Amino acid sequence: MDATAEQLLWMYEKMIEIREYEETMARVYLEGKLPPKIQKGLAFDIGAGPVPGEMHLAAGQEPVAVGVCAHLRADDTVVGAHRPHHFAIAKGVDLDAMTAEMFGKDTGLGRGKGGHMHLFDPVVKFSCSGIVGAGAPQACGAALAAKKLGRDSVAVAFFGEGAANQGAFHEALNLAALWKLPVVFVVEDNKYGISVEKSASTAIASNAERAAGYGMPGVLIERNDALAVFKVAGTAVARARRGEGPTLIEVKTDRYFGHFQGDPETYRPKGEAKELRQHDPIPVLGALVRDMGLLDANSDAGLRQRIATRVQAAYDFGRNSPYPRPEDALLHVFAE
Amino acid sequence: MTTATQAKARMLTMAQAISEATAQEMARDPRVFVMGEDVGKYGGIFSATTGLLDKFGPDRVMDTPISETGFMGAALGAAAEGLRPISELMFVDFFGVCFDQIYNHIAKNHYMSGGACKYPLVITTGIGGGYNDAAQHSQCLYSIFAHVPGLKVVVPSNAYDAKGLMTTAIRDDNPVVFLYHKGIMGLSWMSYFEGSTNEVPEEPYAIPFGEARVVREGSDVTIVTLSQMVQKSLVAAETLAAEGISAEIVDLRTLVPLDRATVLKSVAKTGRLLVADEDYLSYGLSGEIAALVAEHLDSIRLKAPVRRLAVPDVPIPFSRPLEQFAIPQVDNIVASVRGLMTAKVY
Numbered sequence: 001m002d003a004t005a006e007q008l009l010w011m012y013e014k015m016i017e018i019r020e021y022e023e024t025m026a027r028v029y030l031e032g033k034l035p036p037k038i039q040k041g042l043a044f045d046i047g048a049g050p051v052p053g054e055m056h057l058a059a060g061q062e063p064v065a066v067g068v069c070a071h072l073r074a075d076d077t078v079v080g081a082h083r084p085h086h087f088a089i090a091k092g093v094d095l096d097a098m099t100a101e102m103f104g105k106d107t108g109l110g111r112g113k114g115g116h117m118h119l120f121d122p123v124v125k126f127s128c129s130g131i132v133g134a135g136a137p138q139a140c141g142a143a144l145a146a147k148k149l150g151r152d153s154v155a156v157a158f159f160g161e162g163a164a165n166q167g168a169f170h171e172a173l174n175l176a177a178l179w180k181l182p183v184v185f186v187v188e189d190n191k192y193g194i195s196v197e198k199s200a201s202t203a204i205a206s207n208a209e210r211a212a213g214y215g216m217p218g219v220l221i222e223r224n225d226a227l228a229v230f231k232v233a234g235t236a237v238a239r240a241r242r243g244e245g246p247t248l249i250e251v252k253t254d255r256y257f258g259h260f261q262g263d264p265e266t267y268r269p270k271g272e273a274k275e276l277r278q279h280d281p282i283p284v285l286g287a288l289v290r291d292m293g294l295l296d297a298n299s300d301a302g303l304r305q306r307i308a309t310r311v312q313a314a315y316d317f318g319r320n321s322p323y324p325r326p327e328d329a330l331l332h333v334f335a336e
Numbered sequence: 337m338t339t340a341t342q343a344k345a346r347m348l349t350m351a352q353a354i355s356e357a358t359a360q361e362m363a364r365d366p367r368v369f370v371m372g373e374d375v376g377k378y379g380g381i382f383s384a385t386t387g388l389l390d391k392f393g394p395d396r397v398m399d400t401p402i403s404e405t406g407f408m409g410a411a412l413g414a415a416a417e418g419l420r421p422i423s424e425l426m427f428v429d430f431f432g433v434c435f436d437q438i439y440n441h442i443a444k445n446h447y448m449s450g451g452a453c454k455y456p457l458v459i460t461t462g463i464g465g466g467y468n469d470a471a472q473h474s475q476c477l478y479s480i481f482a483h484v485p486g487l488k489v490v491v492p493s494n495a496y497d498a499k500g501l502m503t504t505a506i507r508d509d510n511p512v513v514f515l516y517h518k519g520i521m522g523l524s525w526m527s528y529f530e531g532s533t534n535e536v537p538e539e540p541y542a543i544p545f546g547e548a549r550v551v552r553e554g555s556d557v558t559i560v561t562l563s564q565m566v567q568k569s570l571v572a573a574e575t576l577a578a579e580g581i582s583a584e585i586v587d588l589r590t591l592v593p594l595d596r597a598t599v600l601k602s603v604a605k606t607g608r609l610l611v612a613d614e615d616y617l618s619y620g621l622s623g624e625i626a627a628l629v630a631e632h633l634d635s636i637r638l639k640a641p642v643r644r645l646a647v648p649d650v651p652i653p654f655s656r657p658l659e660q661f662a663i664p665q666v667d668n669i670v671a672s673v674r675g676l677m678t679a680k681v682y
Contacts (some may be wrong), residue, residue, distance in 0.1 A: 077417070111450030120449035127416070127453070131440050137406045138441070141413020141421075148369070148395065148419060155413070168436070171406030178401065332451040333485050335509040 001234035003227065005294050007070050011226045012285045012295075014069075015062040016304060018086045019282060020311045021095075022059040022257070025085070025102070028315060029055045029261050044262045050319060051102050053115050056083040060224070060256035063281045064188050065090035067229025067251075068156055071237040077142035077155040079135035080128035082117045087128070087158050093121040095310070099318035106328070107321040113332065132193075133166030135159060136185060140172050143181035143240075154182040154240040161250070162193025164207040173214040173248065182240035184233065185248045190255035195267035211248035221251040226285050254279070348536040349522025351383035353495035354460070354514075357502035358385065358422060360540045362392055365420065368506055371398040371407055372424025372460075381426055382462045382521050404434035408459070412442050415457040420506065425461040428477045428515060442511045443486030456509045458502075463491075464517040464564055464614055465663050467526050471651035474659075476563070476613075479620035481513045482591040488512040488545060489591040493520065493566035494532045497589055500543030507542065517564040517614075529567030546593035550602065554584035557608040557673050560599055560625050562588040565612045565664065572669035581677055591621065596628055600636065603629055607639035608676045612669050617646040640679035645672050 003011070032049030046053065058065070061083070069090035072078065080087040088098055094109070101108030102116045109119050117130035125142070129135050139157035146153045163169055164187050176183045187207045191198055204210070211218025217239075219232045229251055236247035254276040258265045265273070289295045295303070348356065362368045369392075370385055376399040379386035389397040400407040404425060411423035425431060431438065438459065446455055465474030482489045488510055492498035498516065505512040520532035551566060552573055559569045566587045573583040586602050588595065603609045609629055611622040622644035629642055645664045653659050 077413075079413070109450065109452065110448050113450050114448035118445075118448040120445065120453050122416075122449075122453050125417075127445070127449075129441060131436055134409065134436055134441060137409020137437065138413035138416070140406065141410035141415070142417050143413075144410055145414040145417035145419050148414075149417070167433075168405045168409065171401075171403040172409065174401060175403060175406040175410060332447045332449075334488070335446055335451065335454050 001231060001238070003070070003230050005292070007230070008285070008289050008292070009294055011066040011070055011230065012282075012289050013303060013307065014066045014090050015226060015282045015285065017307045017311065018062045018065065018089050019059055020307055021085060021089060022057040024311055024315055025051070025055065025057060026257065026261060046262060052104070055116060055261040056259065057257045057261065058083050058086040060254040060276060061188055061190060062086055063224050063226040063229050064158070064186060064251045064253050067226045068158070068184070068186055068233040068237070070230055071234050072156065073153065074124050075151070075153045077125040077139065077153065079139045079142070079155070079157045080126070081132065081135060081159045081163065082128070082130045083160070084117065084119055084128035088119055088121070088126055091126045092124045093119065093126050094123070095314040096317040097121070099314040100321045103318040103321065104323065105318060105321035106324040107317070111328070111332070112324045133159060133163035133168040136163070136169050136172030137175065139183050140175045140181055143176065143183040144179065146182055152241050154184065154237055156184045156186060158186045158188065160193065161187055161189040161198050161207060162196070162201060163187070164210065165201060173211070173216070173246070176246035177214040177216045180243070180245040182243065183246045184236045184240055185246065186233070187248070187250040189250055189252050192255065192259065192268065194259045207250045208248060216246050216248060218248045219250070221249065224251070224253045224279065224281050226281055227288070345535050346538060347533055348495045348499070349533045350492065350495045350498045350516060351386065351521040351523065353499035353536050354384045354502050354516060355386050355388060356536070357499045357540070358506070359388055359391055361503060361506040362388070362396060364540070367418065367420045368422065369396040369398065369419065370422045370424070371400050371411065373400055373402055373426050375399060375424050380424065382516065382518055383523060384424065384460055384516060384521070404430055405437055408434045408437040408442070411457050412437060412445070412455055415455040416453060420456045422458045422460060422506065425459055427473050428461040428463045429472050429475050431477065431480070438487070439484045443484050446510070447486055454509050455511050458505045458512045458514055460514045460516065462518050463515045464519050465652045465659060466519045466564070468654055468656060468659055470654040474652035476515070476615040478515050478591055479615050479624075482621070486511065487592060490514045490545065490589070491563045491591060492516065492589060493563055493587050494534050495522070495536050496534050497543060497549070499536050500541050501545070501589065503540055504542045504545055508545070515563070520564045520567060529564060531567045531570055532564075543589070545590045546595050548589055548595035548598040549587045550584060550598065551587045552583065552585040554582035554606065556582045556606055557610060557676055558584045558586060558602040558606045559610045559612050559669065559673070560586045560588065561612040562591070563614065565614050568664070568666045569612055569669055571666045572673070575670050576673055581673060583673060599625060599628060600632055604636045607637060609638070609642045610669070610672050610676060611642070611644045611646070612664060613644070613646040614663060615646060617644060617649050620646070622646045638681050640676045641681060643672050643676055645669060
């Protein structure tokens with residue numbers, strides 16, 4: 001399946017938006033953390049600054065998110081993992097509310113109760129989880145609901161290659177194949193489960209091979225390329241929408257930042273991240289859309305400017321929003 | 337009048353009452369469906385879903401693989417989309433293979449979404465020992481579920497309550513864990529306390545959560561209890577009554593929400609408290625109730641120290657004499673109350 005001009009431009013724009021979002025977060029996140037105010041000798045204070053807590057950024061992994069989400073509608077469900085921003089942005093999660101959530105503000109998606117690993121946007125059916133592998137069975141449930149309700153919507157579970165060794169992953173694959181659920185499992189292989197290389201965690205080279213064990217198609221995408229993901233995901237989503245069952249896709253992708261911000265990255269060769277950036281998928285798609293005459297240098301610059309402004313506005317919104325009242329911690333344990 | 341009432345009287349086992357509530361709610365609301373191991377043709381290992389497959393078919397009564405993480409996660413995913421799953425965890429002991437979905441997701445997602453997302457689902461599960469099934473199939477563990485914020489916890493002691501509480505559970509927009517004791521389900525293959533089989537109206541009715549029931553009024557001592565232990569306490573109360581000791585029995589019915597007022601009111605009246613519990617002694621329900629009373633000693637005058645009767649922090653053993661020793665029995669309740677009657681506060 002070939003991408004239309006509109007889809008190509010959408011993927012290009014969303015990749016830029018994700019990258020801009022993550023690069024901005026990398027800067028904002030450091031505010032107030034360096035130098036730490038608490039103790040001498042402390043390199044970094046994770047709980048300080050306007051965006052406290054862990055922060056897992058997805059710069060470099062944009063092709064996975066846009067290549068899949070280009071095929072999704074608002075009523076399709078996406079369950080992401082602990083590194084969720086690229087999926088959320090590609091699925092159309094409200095950028096202001098998402099950013100406010102990371103600032104812990106009352107205007108955030110979860111009114112400051114979730115933070116960056118726990119983003120819930122029921123409008124576009126997006127959720128994610130900080131527990132590795134947990135989303136896969138949940139996507140099965142969304143797909144089961146679609147089937148029961150007679151809808152042609154699909155569910156996508158995104159997770160890292162580390163999650164493919166969790167029981168939840170294997171149980172979900174079996175359930176999806178057994179019940180022929182309209183679900184697509186997408187493994188992002190960014191080489192590392194925090195610090196552990198895939199070769200040290202996973203018995204086979206490609207998780208796509210594991211699909212055979214559950215009687216579903218498995219596809220390995222060897223290049224961190226939006227178009228390559230788009231093609232494979234298109235087939236998988238269409239198959240799911242037709243009611244023909246699940247597909248497992250693994251994409252070899254690149255993580256430009258550490259596992260989390262502040263990660264000393266002692267486990268990977270010096271300069272690896274820099275080298276990975278030499279193969280940045282955004283200019284690759286940019287060159288393609290310009291070659292196809294879909295964008296000229298001027299409009300490219302204009303596009304980037306508009307995106308930068310939009311992202312900045314989200315950060316301003318998050319930063320300037322009010323905090324919840326402390327006692328609001330007591331709210332929302334139960335639905336009324 | 338009497339004849340008419342008797343003609344209408346209908347005795348159901350707790351298993352039948354749970355199935356009936358489920359069937360009535362499934363008929364009322366097409367979003368309700370049941371999933372779990374052996375809930376279909378088998379009708380549930382403890383008969384909690386008997387007859388449902390015939391009434392509603394395999395799309396709404398779904399046998400699952402032995403894959404608790406898979407189907408508990410699927411229940412959450414389906415609830416997020418607006419369905420109302422009832423997901424059976426065959427034995428509560430099996431929570432160990434799927435607790436991440438339950439306590440990290442089902443319990444917390446509503447909170448973490450700031451109230452934006454709802455997860456109306458019921459987890460039904462069998463609890464309790466007394467039939468020599470040993471340490472991995474005999475626990476109660478309700479305190480663990482009650483300990484985690486975000487789960488409502490229901491622990492019925494009889495068929496009438498079970499039906500009304502199950503109806504409420506299915507209609508609730510929150511995750512509810514509904515724990516039924518195997519020894520009061522009225523199964524044909526396990527001895528049970530007959531008091532748990534009682535009169536159940538055919539028409540649907542809902543019993544609100546957070547309302548304990550005084551199942552026997554008394555003046556000398558309050559026994560705060562739940563589940564099968566309510567039935568044991570009722571038997572014990574008869575023995576005590578013959579000795580001139582008047583025991584009041586409070587059946588908590590739900591642990592979350594907990595009806596603290598009824599407990600406090602009863603203890604204020606009797607001045608003596610025994611908590612009779614089949615869960616482990618430490619860090620659980622009996623400590624919670626004791627703490628509740630301790631926190632209100634400015635308004636309650638105790639005549640004796642609080643006593644707790646529970647499994648003495650050992651896994652449930654297999655052998656009959658060992659198991660009968662570990663799990664509190666009627667005689668233990670009687671002896672504990674007698675002890676309370678002679679004990680004095682400092």
